[in-house]
Amino acid sequence: xxxxxxxxxxxxxxxxxxxxxxxxxxxxxxxxxxxxxxxxxxxxxxxxxxxxxxxxxxxxxxxxxxxxxxxxxxxxxxxxxxxxxxxxxxxxxxxxxxxxxxxxxxxxxxxxxxxxxxxxxxxxxxxxxxxxxxxxxxxxxxxxxxxxxxxxxxxxxxxxxxxxxxxxxxxxxxxxxxxxxxxxxxxxxxxxxxxxxxxxxxxxxxxxxxxxxxxxxxxxxxxxxxxxxxxxxxxxxxxxxxxxxxxxxxxxxxxxxxxxxxxxxxxxxxxxxxxxxxxxxxxxxxxxxxxxxxxxxxxxxxxxxxxxxxxxxxxxxxxx
Amino acid sequence: xxxxxxxxxxxxxxxxxxxxxxxxxxxxxxxxxxxxxxxxxxxxxxxxxxxxxxxxxxxxxxxxxxxxxxxxxxxxxxxxxxxxxxxxxxxxxxxxxxxxxxxxxxxxxxxxxxxxxxxxxxxxxxxxxxxxxxxxxxxxxxxxxxxxxxxxxxxxxxxxxxxxxxxxxxxxxxxxxxxxxxxxxxxxxxxxxxxxxxxxxxxxxxxxxxxxxxxxxxxxxxxxxxxxxxxxxxxxxxxxxxxxxxxxxxxxxxxxxxxxxxxxxxxxxxxxxxxxxxxxxxxxxxxxxxxxxxxxxxxxxxxxxxxxxxxxxxxxxxxxxxxxxxxxxxxxxxxxxxxxxxxxxxxxxxxxxxxxxxxxxxxxxxxxxxxxxxxxxxxxxxxxxxxxxxxxxxxxxxxxxxxxxxxxxxxxxxxxxxxxxxxxxxxxxxxxxxxxxxxxxxxxxxxxxxxxxxxxxxxxxxxxxxxxxxxxxxxxxxxxxxxxxxxxxxxxxxxxxxxxxxxxxxxxxxxxxxxxxxxxxxxxxxxxxxxxxxxxxxxxxxxxxxxxxxxxxxxxxxxx
Numbered sequence: 001x002x003x004x005x006x007x008x009x010x011x012x013x014x015x016x017x018x019x020x021x022x023x024x025x026x027x028x029x030x031x032x033x034x035x036x037x038x039x040x041x042x043x044x045x046x047x048x049x050x051x052x053x054x055x056x057x058x059x060x061x062x063x064x065x066x067x068x069x070x071x072x073x074x075x076x077x078x079x080x081x082x083x084x085x086x087x088x089x090x091x092x093x094x095x096x097x098x099x100x101x102x103x104x105x106x107x108x109x110x111x112x113x114x115x116x117x118x119x120x121x122x123x124x125x126x127x128x129x130x131x132x133x134x135x136x137x138x139x140x141x142x143x144x145x146x147x148x149x150x151x152x153x154x155x156x157x158x159x160x161x162x163x164x165x166x167x168x169x170x171x172x173x174x175x176x177x178x179x180x181x182x183x184x185x186x187x188x189x190x191x192x193x194x195x196x197x198x199x200x201x202x203x204x205x206x207x208x209x210x211x212x213x214x215x216x217x218x219x220x221x222x223x224x225x226x227x228x229x230x231x232x233x234x235x236x237x238x239x240x241x242x243x244x245x246x247x248x249x250x251x252x253x254x255x256x257x258x259x260x261x262x263x264x265x266x267x268x269x270x271x272x273x274x275x276x277x278x279x280x281x282x283x284x285x286x287x288x289x290x291x292x293x294x295x296x297x298x299x300x301x302x303x304x305x306x307x308x309x310x311x312x313x314x315x316x317x318x319x320x
Numbered sequence: 321x322x323x324x325x326x327x328x329x330x331x332x333x334x335x336x337x338x339x340x341x342x343x344x345x346x347x348x349x350x351x352x353x354x355x356x357x358x359x360x361x362x363x364x365x366x367x368x369x370x371x372x373x374x375x376x377x378x379x380x381x382x383x384x385x386x387x388x389x390x391x392x393x394x395x396x397x398x399x400x401x402x403x404x405x406x407x408x409x410x411x412x413x414x415x416x417x418x419x420x421x422x423x424x425x426x427x428x429x430x431x432x433x434x435x436x437x438x439x440x441x442x443x444x445x446x447x448x449x450x451x452x453x454x455x456x457x458x459x460x461x462x463x464x465x466x467x468x469x470x471x472x473x474x475x476x477x478x479x480x481x482x483x484x485x486x487x488x489x490x491x492x493x494x495x496x497x498x499x500x501x502x503x504x505x506x507x508x509x510x511x512x513x514x515x516x517x518x519x520x521x522x523x524x525x526x527x528x529x530x531x532x533x534x535x536x537x538x539x540x541x542x543x544x545x546x547x548x549x550x551x552x553x554x555x556x557x558x559x560x561x562x563x564x565x566x567x568x569x570x571x572x573x574x575x576x577x578x579x580x581x582x583x584x585x586x587x588x589x590x591x592x593x594x595x596x597x598x599x600x601x602x603x604x605x606x607x608x609x610x611x612x613x614x615x616x617x618x619x620x621x622x623x624x625x626x627x628x629x630x631x632x633x634x635x636x637x638x639x640x641x642x643x644x645x646x647x648x649x650x651x652x653x654x655x656x657x658x659x660x661x662x663x664x665x666x667x668x669x670x671x672x673x674x675x676x677x678x679x680x681x682x683x684x685x686x687x688x689x690x691x692x693x694x695x696x697x698x699x700x701x702x703x704x705x706x707x708x709x710x711x712x713x714x715x716x717x718x719x720x721x722x723x724x725x726x727x728x729x730x731x732x733x734x735x736x737x738x739x740x741x742x743x744x745x746x747x748x749x750x751x752x753x754x755x756x757x758x759x760x761x762x763x764x765x766x767x768x769x770x771x772x773x774x775x776x777x778x779x780x781x782x783x784x785x786x787x788x789x790x791x792x793x794x795x796x797x798x799x800x801x802x803x804x805x806x807x808x809x810x811x812x813x814x815x816x817x818x819x820x821x822x823x824x825x826x827x828x829x830x831x832x833x834x835x836x837x838x839x840x841x842x843x844x845x846x847x848x849x850x851x852x853x854x855x856x857x858x859x860x861x862x863x864x865x866x867x868x869x870x871x872x873x874x875x876x877x878x879x880x
Contacts (some may be wrong), residue, residue, distance in 0.1 A: 012798050029612075031645025036555075043752035047804040048796035055521040057557045057639065058452065060359040074846045076642040100492065109354070119460040121417040134414040136426030142419070149419045149451060153358050185415065209866070 002030050004037060004079045009048065009092040010102055019099070020044070021090075030080025034089065035063050037079055050102040058217055059156030063317070065103050066092040071159035071215045092161035096172075110155045113175040117198075122190035135187050148225060150183040150218040157212035157222050163205045170205040171198075171220030173212035180225040183232065192236055198235040204243020205318065206230075245269045255309050258299035262292050267283075321727060323464065325348040325719040326712075327501035329473050329528050332360035333449075333701065334683025334708035335507030336456045338672075341712025342505075343463045347719050348465040350499060352473065352488055354523060354806075355854040357457050361521040362704060365449025366635075367440035368414075370698035370703075371406035374430060376865045377438040379403050387873045388697060389435045390692025391540070391833035391843065393851070395869040398670050398688045403697075405706045410442050411662055413705065420425075420444050420457030433561075435591055441698040446560060446635050447520055468499070472806055475529045475735045476504065476679070477727060483678035484725035486531075487735045492807070494799030496736045502722040503678050503715035506532055506666060507708060510684040513658035513810075514818040516759030519551050519558040520653055529685045530813030532666045533820070537674045538853040539861075540667035540687035542817070543824030544734060546695055546834045547768050549595035554613040555643050558637055559655060561697065564617060568634050570599070571618045571652070572607040578617075591767075593694060593834050596657040600768050601678050605876040609654065618652035635856030657768055661700065663691045663834065664824070667853060672711025679719055682711040689851060693833025693850045738790075742808055748793030751808040757785050758811065758818055766822050771839045775826040782822055783860070802812060820854040820861045827863055828852065833878075 001077035004026050008151045011019035030263050035053055042049050052062040056075045063074040068086045071094055082089045129135060145254035158164055171179070181199060182188045203226070213223040230247065239248040247269025253261055266282070267275055275282070285292060299305070324873050325341040328335045331353035353360070356760050373383040382403040382444075387394055410428065414420060421429040432439040444451030468488065474496065475487040485500035488515055511526025512518040550559040562603045564570075569588050572578045582598040583590035590598075599617050602608055608615040620634075626649045629637060640648045661825045666681035668674055668688055674681055690703060742748075748877075765778025789812055796804035830844035832838050849868055854861035 012800065014800055016796050029645070031643075033555075033643065042803075043750075043756075047750070047752065047807070048798065050803050054355060054359055054523040055361065055364050056555065057364065057643065059364045059447070060361070060521060061358050062355070076638075078642070078645065080645075089687045094536070101798070104801050115461070120462050129415045132408070132411060134411050134420075134428050137420075137422050138426045139422050139424060142422050145419060148453070150447065152363070152450065153356075175519075181419075185419075187415075187418070271549075 001027055002080050002083050004032075004083055005088040006037065006041070007088055007090045008038070008041070008102075010049070011047075011099055012101055028079055030078065032079045034067055034077045034079060034082070034091065035074040039093065040075060050104050052104055057103055059152060061152035062154045064094055064154040064159065066090075066094060066159070071095065073154060073156065073217045091155050094155060096159055096161065096164045097155070107155060110158045110172065110174070111163040114153070114178060117171060117175045117179040117182075118194070119178050119182070121185065121188050122193075124189035127189060129187075137186055141186050144184040145181055145227065147218065147220050148177050151177060151220045152218055154217065156215040156217060160208060160211040161214035162211065163207050166203050167202065170202045173226065176203070176206070176229060177220055177222040177225045180229050183229065183273060195229070195233045195236045198229065199237055199244060201239055203229060203233060204241045240270055242274070254305070255296075257296055258302045258305040259296045261295050264295070277308045322350070322353050322497065322499040324348050324499060324501050326503045326505065326714070326715045327352060327499050328505040328507060328715075329353070329486060329508060330360075330507035330571070330685070331355070331357035331467075332362035332509055332683060332684065333456060333704035334414065334686075334711070335505070336460050337705050338505045338507055338680075338682055338712030338715065340456070340460050340463065341709045342378050342503075342716040342719075343465055345713060345716035347716045350468060351584070352471050352486065352499065354467040354470060354472050354491075354527070356469055357467075358428060358453060360453060362525055362701070363450040363453040364521060364556070365701050366446045367408060368431060368443030368448045368453070369485030369697050369701040370433070370436070370440050370696070371410040371442055371702070372403070372436055372438070372440050373407055373410070373428060373442070374440060379406070380442060381437045382406065384873060386690060386696060386876055388876075389694055389696040390690070391694055391878050392845070392849065392873075392875040393544075393692030393868060394690050395688065395868045396871040397872060400686075400871060401688050402671055402690050402703065402706055405506060406702055409702060409705045413452055413455055416455045416459035418444065418451050420451065435696045436698070437735070439702060446562065450658050452705070472809055473496075473508065473531055474575055474739070474809060476531045476535040478676055478679070479726070479733045480769050480855070481677055482722075483676060485727050485733075487732060489805065489809070491801050493803065496725050496732060497730050499509055500718040501728045502725055503680060505672070505711050505715045506681040506685060507683045507711070508685050510662040510665070511814055511817045512659050512662060514758060514764045514814045516756070517551060517556045517656065517681075518659040519548055519556055520659065525808065525810040525814050526685060527813050527815050528681070529666055530816050532674065532676075532679065532681065533816055533854070533856050534854065535676060535679070538855055539678050539817075540664055540851050541692075541821050541824070542664035542820040542854055543661060543665035543690055543828055543852060544693050546592065546661035546663060547596045547657040548660035549592055549657050550598055550638060550655040551660070553611075553616045553654035553656055554642055555659040557639050557643050558660070559619060559639065559653060559807050561592075561638055563621060563633055566621075566628065567624050568621045569617050570595070571620055572602045573609045574607055576607070578602050578607070593706055593836070596768050596842065597836060599657055599832060603656070606834040611654070611712060614656065616654040616656045617653045620652045622650060622652070623646045637750060653878055654823040661695055663687065663689070663693065663695055664821075667851075671714040672707055673714055678722055680711040680715045682707040692772070693835060696744050739805070739809075742792050742794040743797060743805070745791075745793055748788060748791045749788050751778075751794070751804070751811045752816065754785055754789060754792065755807070755811040757816070758782065760797065760817060761785070762821070764819055766825060768836060770825055770835070770837050772826070775822055779819070779822045782815065816856070823840070823861045823863065824852045849875065
């Protein structure tokens with residue numbers, strides 16, 4: 001048994017000017033889920049505590065919230081380890097979505113991004129589905145979905161994502177993982193159009209921080225699928241955005257000398273016109289670090305680097 | 321007031337499929353749900369969906385297995401239709417975008433399930449419900465309809481034997497609203513939460529079943545409740561039959577593999593009702609374990625080895641670690657049977673029609689009946705889709721010719737006035753306490769083994785709780801997301817349904833399928849080969865009976 005100390009975010013727009021935290025102390029087994037503890041608070045202490053929940057077994061995606069600052073499902077977060085780690089259990093609503101009441105957030109921005117990626121099979125009427133039969137799909141084709149079919153749309157990733165916070169137009173990890181699921185679906189007939197639409201549509205806003213993958217309770221690994229989308233987008237379209245030009249430029253830059261030529265990378269990413277816009281910043285960097293304009297010497301073992309590039313350029317079993 | 325031609329309540333697989341069918345028939349459709357559709361309990365289904373697609377299999381074998389599984393209480397015309405629709409239904413879901421597991425040749429993979437003559441259960445890993453729910457929601461998302469999300473169903477408006485619409489509580493907006501409709505499809509799922517030990521989600525409170533009952537619809541075969549043998553002790557979370565399929569064994573406190581006494585041939589893989597009864601018997605005779613969360617037996621996977629457990633039963637490992645704090649690779653899993661599935665529900669015909677004009681129902685909350693006294697694994701997902709579609713088509717057809725619904729402001733006032741009183745009183749009954757008492761009562765007196773004395777006691781207690789319900793007190797005074805009000809609405813619904821279960825079980829003096837009476841241990845076809853129909857009266861449910869429909873299969877003793 002542990003004495004669990006909860007600090008729970010409370011806000012009722014009908015009567016509160018600002019949110020506050022209520023404290024509760026309860027005795028419970030160490031493996032008790034935070035959700036069970038919150039439901040005990042509702043039935044034993046305060047029935048007005050408001051949260052979303054349903055299945056209590058990590059499959060419906062209702063009870064995502066922040067527990068000790070991490071976005072996760074309350075139903076599969078145990079009280080004991082949280083007490084050990086933090087000495088108390090701070091329960092707050094998810095981030096990047098407005099609070100409606102207590103732990104309930106307005107998921108409209110999350111679903112809007114989901115809708116925007118056209119989350120359904122797009123078919124070409126010239127290639128109808130087989131009449132009365134399933135489309136064949138090899139186990140290898142099923143593998144290409146990776147873990148994306150496990151997504152329960154709990155929005156923990158959306159809550160954890162700093163790019164969503166910085167840019168409300170960014171689709172967010174869940175929508176992009178869902179987009180990936182359609183891009184690799186052999187039944188979908190708009191792969192190219194989806195990839196053409198997404199590169200200027202915010203794909204490169206992803207910071208590659210992997211917080212989404214850390215937050216995901218179902219191991220969907222959205223950041224890895226976003227990486228795959230970036231590769232596929234460059235392949236069908238070339239590098240059209242600062243983000244993709246930066247990625248491609250980085251690769252070509254290092255190929256040359258085995259070490260980064262920073263000044264050149266700026267040109268590769270932003271182009272000459274873009275560099276003009278960044279002139280002030282460039283001058284400031286030059287004053288502190290004048291060697292930045294010099295091309296670095298090729299490194300020793302450049303042959304090894306070139307071998308790596310050769311392997312990368314002709315991988316066995318091309319990725320999607 | 322909102323107006324639509326067809327209102328579908330519930331957005332799990334049955335509700336979504338009904339909505340799609342009604343939209344495709346050209347009707348203006350609204351979907352009302354207390355959860356976002358992707359959070360529906362359909363998504364929790366693990367095992368698979370049956371369709372006789374294998375070369376060696378046949379629709380007739382599927383029909384026979386279902387008839388036999390039902391202990392001859394299923395209507396055979398409905399079962400024949402159901403099994404014929406299985407193949408096209410699964411293929412359609414594949415075309416909608418569902419990601420199924422595949423065989424090496426690229427066809428839909430199939431696995432063996434209890435009570436089936438051939439491997440005919442199509443699956444998507446151990447998350448088939450989620451895969452279907454995603455595929456259908458993606459397809460439905462391409463259509464135009466109105467979604468009322470996080471609305472609680474409070475009432476049906478029925479006048480002159482005809483539906484005129486529904487009344488629901490908008491959690492976010494904080495108010496009761498009327499939605500007028502020519503046709504209403506109820507697809508609100510089961511009511512497993514009348515029990516405390518259940519694999520069902522918290523939201524499975526039978527709201528649609530209860531409002532239909534209140535409006536005069538017949539509830540059919542409510543006494544037939546399926547218990548799953550291996551629910552995780554404390555939480556009741558389902559540990560799939562696959563755990564025993566992979567070689568897991570059940571042991572009592574003496575370390576005996578007790579299933580050898582109950583089913584010497586198939587042992588731990590006997591049918592669900594047999595294994596559940598065996599566990600209850602072991603515990604009742606003092607051979608169970610005892611702990612702070614009640615008595616139990618062990619499900620052991622340790623002998624299978626870490627590699628097998630981790631690769632084949634990954635979800636189970638997660639459940640045990642995250643919800644019970646144990647590691648099934650090195651420790652036994654404490655299990656005890658838990659309520660799992662409701663065979664009974666709103667009585668419908670094959671088209672989803674009820675005894676009220678304009679009212680249709682589908683899914684686990686409805687009873688056609690195809691499952692009869694006992695459902696086979698893999699048939700419930702199929703039922704949601706086959707009969708969801710039928711109900712949607714029938715609701716659309718009815719709406720095409722039905723007169724304009726008439727809703728009066730008095731309808732809303734009549735429903736809302738008592739609910740307002742719940743919030744306005746200073747003191748009264750706590751809805752969560754009433755719920756807990758109801759659940760304890762159902763667990764104790766209306767469980768796997770039943771007898772006259774227990775059922776009478778259970779009925780007395782349920783009625784006593786029900787009598788306290790009108791004095792329920794909603795403490796939370798906020799209008800925004802008032803879950804305290806939802807608690808009260810739900811327990812009010814469940815108390816009515818619990819009563820119909822007990823009354824039906826008391827009256828049925830035989831043992832059939834999941835209904836096991838120790839005082840009447842034999843199936844009695846001469847007296848009881850008939851469906852129970854419960855209709856609401858001020859004194860409680862009034863029972864009548866209707867015949868079972870037969871086509872080709874004569875009743876036989878059910879042995880596996």
